[in-house]
Amino acid sequence: MDLHCHSGPSPMPRHLTHVEAARMAAEAGMRAVVVKCHYHDTAFDVHAMEPALARIKTSVFGGVALNSPVGGVNPHAADLSLKMGGRIIWFPTISSAAHLDHASSNEGLRRHFQSRGVLASNEVDILGSDGELLPEVHTIIDLVKESGAALSTGHLAPDRALVLVEAAAAAGLDRLIVSHPNFVPKADPQQVVELTKLGATIEHEIGMYDNDRRFPLGDLLKWIDLVGPDHTSLASDLGQAGNPLPVDAYRRVLPRLLDSGIRERDLRTMTAVNPARLISLDD
Numbered sequence: 001m002d003l004h005c006h007s008g009p010s011p012m013p014r015h016l017t018h019v020e021a022a023r024m025a026a027e028a029g030m031r032a033v034v035v036k037c038h039y040h041d042t043a044f045d046v047h048a049m050e051p052a053l054a055r056i057k058t059s060v061f062g063g064v065a066l067n068s069p070v071g072g073v074n075p076h077a078a079d080l081s082l083k084m085g086g087r088i089i090w091f092p093t094i095s096s097a098a099h100l101d102h103a104s105s106n107e108g109l110r111r112h113f114q115s116r117g118v119l120a121s122n123e124v125d126i127l128g129s130d131g132e133l134l135p136e137v138h139t140i141i142d143l144v145k146e147s148g149a150a151l152s153t154g155h156l157a158p159d160r161a162l163v164l165v166e167a168a169a170a171a172g173l174d175r176l177i178v179s180h181p182n183f184v185p186k187a188d189p190q191q192v193v194e195l196t197k198l199g200a201t202i203e204h205e206i207g208m209y210d211n212d213r214r215f216p217l218g219d220l221l222k223w224i225d226l227v228g229p230d231h232t233s234l235a236s237d238l239g240q241a242g243n244p245l246p247v248d249a250y251r252r253v254l255p256r257l258l259d260s261g262i263r264e265r266d267l268r269t270m271t272a273v274n275p276a277r278l279i280s281l282d283d
Contacts, residue, residue, distance in 0.1 A: 001275035004235035013241035026058040043086040063088035067095035072124035075139040082147040087279040091154040095124035098157040145173040148280035152177040158187040176200040196231040205237030210249040229266035
C-alpha cells in the first residue's frame with residue numbers, strides 16, 4: 001500500500017491522476033493507495049472518479065490536510081472528510097511553522113507550493129496563546145478515533161508533534177503517523193524513539209531514497225534499525241511533475257532494501273501490514 005501518493009488534481013503540477021496512480025498500483029499488485037493534496041480534501045476527488053476507479057482492483061482513499069485553505073485546525077473539515085470516506089487526517093503540512101520556515105530559505109520550494117499563483121499559506125498552530133492544545137484538536141482526535149482513520153502529524157515540528165501524539169495516545173488513538181521526520185520537521189533520533197513509545201508509526205518516503213535523490217539508502221536503514229519494522233511504514237510521497245512515478249520508485253527501492261539485509265517479512269510489515277492497520281483495512 002502507498003499511504004502518501006501525490007497524484008492529481010492539485011494546484012501543484014502532477015505527473016498523474018488518481019486514476020492513473022491506481023491503475024499503475026494495480027498492475028504492480030498493490031492493494032490500496034491514499035491520495036493526498038495540501039490544498040483540498042481528496043475524499044471528494046475519489047468520489048468524483050468512482051466510475052473509473054470501480055474498474056481498478058486497487059482501492060483508493062482520500063483525506064484532508066488541515067492547512068489554511070480548509071480553515072486550519074477545523075473539525076468541520078475533518079468530520080466532512082471522514083464522513084466521505086477519508087482515511088487520513090493530516091495535521092498542518094504546508095501551513096506548519098516548520099514547513100514555512102523551511103520554504104522561506106528556498107525560493108524554488110516556495111514557488112512549488114504556490115503554483116498557479118495561489119495565496120501563500122498562513123501559519124496554522126495546534127497550540128493556543130496559553131500554550132495548550134486548542135480544543136478543536138481534541139475534537140478532531142475523537143473524530144479520527146471513532147472513524148477508524150489515521151491521524152498524521154503532517155509537517156509539525158517535533159515539539160508540536162509530540163504534544164499532538166501524547167494527546168492522541170491519551171485518548172486511545174493508536175493509528176498515528178509521523179512522516180519523513182528527517183525532512184522538514186527535522187526530528188532527531190531520540191525524538192523519533194519517544195514518538196514510537198507513544199504508539200506512533202514512523203513513515204519514511206521511498207521517493208527520498210530512490211537513487212539517493214535526497215538521502216542515501218543507508219540513512220533509511222538506520223531509521224528502520226532505530227525503531228524496528230513494527231514501528232515503520234514506507235510510502236512514496238511521489239506523483240509530482242518532474243519526479244519518478246510512485247510505482248517505479250517502489251520497484252527500485254524495495255529490492256535495494258532486500259539486498260541490504262532487510263528480511264522479506266519485515267519489508268512486508270512496513271509496506272502492507274502496518275499501512276493496513278493504520279487505515280483499518282483487514283490484512
